[in-house]
Amino acid sequence: MSSGDFYGLPVHTLENDHLKLEYLAEAGPRLVRLFAAGSDQNILAEAPETFWETPYGRFYIRGGHRLWHAPEKMARTYIPDNDGLVVTELPEGVRLEAPQEPDTAVHKTMTIHLHADRPALTIEHTLLNGGVWPVELAPWAITQVRLGGTAVFPQQVGQLDEDGLLPNRQLTLWPYTRLNDARLHLDDDYILVGPDVDAQAFKIGCFNRHGWLAYFLDDVLFVKRFPVREDQLYPDFGCNAEIYANDKFMELESLGPLTLLQPGQSVSHSETWEVHGRLTPPQTADEMRGLINQYVL
Helix, strand or coil: CEEEEECCEEEEEEECCCEEEEEECCCCCEEEEEEECCCCCCCECEEEEEEEEECCEEEEEEECEEEEEECCCHHHHCCCCCCCCEEEEECCEEEEECCCCCCCCEEEEEEEEECCCCCEEEEEEEEEECCCCCEEEEEEEEEEECCCCEEEEECCCCCCCCCCCCCCCCCEECCCCCCCCCCEEECCCEEEECCCCCCCCEEEEECCCCCEEEEEECCEEEEEECCCCCCCCCHHHHCCEEEEECCCCEEEEEECCCEEECCCCEEEEEEEEEEECCCCCCCCHHHHHHHHHHHCC
16 A cells, blocks of 8 residues: 545545556545556546535535435535544455544445456445434445546336336436536437536436446546345435536536434445446447447446
8 A cells, every 4th residue: 555645635545457546545435646657637526625614514515426325415525534544455456444533423434445457446435324313325435436437327218017008217407507507418329418618506316227337538448337226215305316517517426315323333336346447438329339349238
């Protein structure tokens, strides 16, 4: 484990023959840089100066990957995570444990393992209720990626009932989302959120039965996979996947089911990240589909 710096904050590094990952050493848990082998281009967004004022002080977005709990609400979501992190080294990985949050009494932990045989890593996101009252929440894993690429949101195209008479998908929109946004491209099998830069925030979500989101950036295809539980209730009108964009970053978000977490209990949500590098960037929808068929499906 080597050390470095992220805009004045100390970081540690996990690295093997396939990937290099940097995480904050004292704050978070936050993963702040991700590189394909041999590349010096961070796939994750860097937003060190972006913050929001909260009842607890400034919440710094920083960029990279973070763990929240849904549903989103200022009083519980935007609690600063600037210090108190406990770092435990593991074989091929690391565990990052945050102190108990004020008011919510929730402990956040990320456990990261690099895969030795391929450019992939697994993140276990865990929320523990350290309080004396039950808390309803859903684990919410948010990955901010660098602008300039295209996000891919797979859609359900087959029928779900025998006769094909029932709806097979839904789309959740936020109050600030515009359906005529230039970043939004609708197709039957995929929704794309493109590289146009716009200060107006944009967000969509749905129940993603495919269990993956992808992002094409330069010559890299970044994929995050997550479990799908069709028998469980999810937040945000049933969303287990969401995409957010503004003029500083794009977010690929996955969520676990809503859980009434009893005191002392914990809930976990896992993601597997894959980084496919040195690809020829797709110029057409058919080329994009070809790469998805080859590397994702």
